[in-house]
Amino acid sequence: MSNFQVINHPLIQHKLSILRRKDMGTKVFRELVDEIGMLMAYEVSRDLPLEDVEIETPITTTTQKQLAGKKLAIVPILRAGIGMVDGILKLIPAAKVGHIGMYRDEETLEPHEYLVKLPEDISSRQIFLVDPMLATGGSAILAVDSLKKRGATNIKFVCLVAAPEGVQALQKAHPDVNIYTASLDEKLNEHGYIVPGLGDAGDRLFGTK
Ligand code: URA
Numbered sequence: 001m002s003n004f005q006v007i008n009h010p011l012i013q014h015k016l017s018i019l020r021r022k023d024m025g026t027k028v029f030r031e032l033v034d035e036i037g038m039l040m041a042y043e044v045s046r047d048l049p050l051e052d053v054e055i056e057t058p059i060t061t062t063t064q065k066q067l068a069g070k071k072l073a074i075v076p077i078l079r080a081g082i083g084m085v086d087g088i089l090k091l092i093p094a095a096k097v098g099h100i101g102m103y104r105d106e107e108t109l110e111p112h113e114y115l116v117k118l119p120e121d122i123s124s125r126q127i128f129l130v131d132p133m134l135a136t137g138g139s140a141i142l143a144v145d146s147l148k149k150r151g152a153t154n155i156k157f158v159c160l161v162a163a164p165e166g167v168q169a170l171q172k173a174h175p176d177v178n179i180y181t182a183s184l185d186e187k188l189n190e191h192g193y194i195v196p197g198l199g200d201a202g203d204r205l206f207g208t209k
Pocket residue numbers: 080133135192193194195197198199200201202
C-alpha cells in the first residue's frame with residue numbers, strides 16, 4: 001500500500017492498547033486520544049520543509065533553520081476528529097483549524113456532509129485531515145473531495161485505527177493523499193465497526209451513546 005504508513009512508535013502502540021480497552025472511561029479515553037494525536041503529529045510532520053534563517057544569539061549572528069513553505073491547517077472530521085486537535089496544536093500551535101461535519105446514516109452507513117468551515121487560504125496550506133477511525137473510508141473520501149473542491153492540494157490523512165477496506169477505498173479515490181495510522185486492524189464487521197477497533201470513537205470521547 002503506497003502512500004500509507006503505520007506509525008509504530010512504542011509510546012503510540014502502548015497508549016493505543018490502553019485506549020482500546022472497553023473499561024477505559026471518558027476522561028482517560030480523551031487524554032489518550034490527545035496524547036496519541038500529539039505523538040502522531042510529531043511523526044507526520046517529519047518531512048515538513050525547512051529553510052535557512054539568519055538570527056542573532058546573545059553571542060553572534062548565525063544561520064539556522066525554520067519551517068518553510070506552506071503553512072498548516074488541521075481539519076478534524078466531526079465529531080470524533082475534534083479529539084485529536086488539541087494534541088496536534090501542542091506541537092504546532094500556530095496551525096489554523098477548519099472543521100468538516102459528517103454524519104453516518106445508520107442504515108446505509110453512507111456519510112453526509114453538514115458543515116464545512118475552513119481557513120480562507122486553505123488552498124495554500126498543508127492540511128492534516130484528522131479522524132480517529134478510518135472505517136469504510138466514506139467520510140474521509142467525502143472530506144477530501146470537499147477540501148479539493150476548495151483548492152486544497154496538499155493533504156495528509158491522520159487516523160489512529162484503520163480498516164484495510166477504508167485504506168483501499170481512500171487510496172483508490174485519492175491516491176495523492178498520504179495516510180498515517182497508529183494501527184491497521186483486521187476488518188470491518190457487518191455494522192461498519194472496525195475489528196478489533198475500539199468501538200465508537202465519538203461516543204467514547206464525548207460520553208454519549
Ligand atoms: N467509527 C467509529 O467510531 N468506530 C468504528 O469502529 C468505525 C467507525
